[in-house]
Amino acid sequence: MDEGSRKIKRFGEFMSSKRYGRSLSHLIVKGKTKSSFFRKSQYFEIHFYYTPVKKIILEIKTDGIELSDKRLLVNFKIGDDIEKVRDWCENNGHEIIFELNR
Secondary structure, eight states, X not given: OOTTTOOOOOGGGSSOHHHHHHHSEEEEEEEEOOOOSSSOOOEEEEEEXXXXXXXXXXXXXXXXXXXXXXXXXXXXXXXXXXXXXXXXXXXXXXXXXXXXXX
């Protein structure tokens, strides 16, 4: 097996989605972006799935906005600690509406 053909799979690729979702902790953040001169503010919802023990973010799902939008001021990514998300919520005035700790 050569190095070029080897691919590391994401966690959800080798585990069924039903079992995948049940095994992870879940955090939902709801908020509103700040308006600018040319753009209206926009409501969004972001779902974070993270490991229960080490609190590492494994998956991020967005609704209403792209995670790469500059107005979100995102300072976290997959693989970071969930505490970064909580700090981001507090600093930007977003609301944690649901948290499930496994």
